[in-house]
Amino acid sequence: MDIAKIGIVSISDRASTGVYEDKGLPALQTWLQNALLNPCEFNARLIPDEQAVIEATLRELADEQHCDLILTTGGTGPAPRDVTPEATLAVADKVLPGFGESMRAVSLKYVPTAILSRQVGVVRGSSLIINLPGQPKAIAETLDGIFAAIPYCIDLIGGAYLETRTEVITAFRPKSSIKATST
Ligand SMILES: Nc1ncnc2c1ncn2[C@@H]1O[C@H](COP(=O)(O)OP(=O)(O)OP(=O)(O)O)[C@@H](O)[C@H]1O
């Protein structure tokens, strides 16, 4: 089975300066380890809401660490310091509007303020980058709703072949793209 290289990035002024404990990175890692059968190599970063720092972090995780998937949490709202979508779009080769649209639709089942998230999904090289809202509970809420589309997207951009625990999430691929595996 391929090793899944995954970047997880928590973007929060207060968590990154120790005002409160970061719950974003543990929530991301726990959800992914539970959902994926692949051995995972995590690259974790806890950074402030600074556009230049976010862009540099995303570039490094994509271009130097060669992450198949990079998930960010935080900084997607309308507040002046919320610049994660701007940073993500600035490093994007392609935008996949369906990710933002789907996550907002899924999230509306949980909170009416889901419409305040400007989260985006983009491709940079062979990395898929997806923004999630900053509330730690939003991580599972959104990933439960959209993760089924992620493995095939990563196939299409040349990344690792991701396999999921079907009791958590069933990856959707066209039949012709399903590989016979050891499981
Ligand atoms: N990384 C995080 N770890 C733990 N809790 C968080 C985290 N990010 C957000 N939250 C929680 O979600 C609430 C709303 O998110 P908000 O976007 O205001 O936080 P934030 O981005 O960490 O804020 P700031 O960057 O201004 O310090 C926070 O008040 C906090 O309770």
Ligand SMILES: Nc1nc2c(c(=O)[nH]1)N[C@H]1C(S)=C(S)[C@@H](COP(=O)(O)O)O[C@H]1N2
């Ligand atoms: N699933 C889900 N989506 C959510 C939320 C949530 O709790 N769950 N919070 C919303 C709120 S209150 C805000 S302000 C926006 C942006 O949050 P962020 O700036 O922390 O990224 O995400 C929204 N999307």
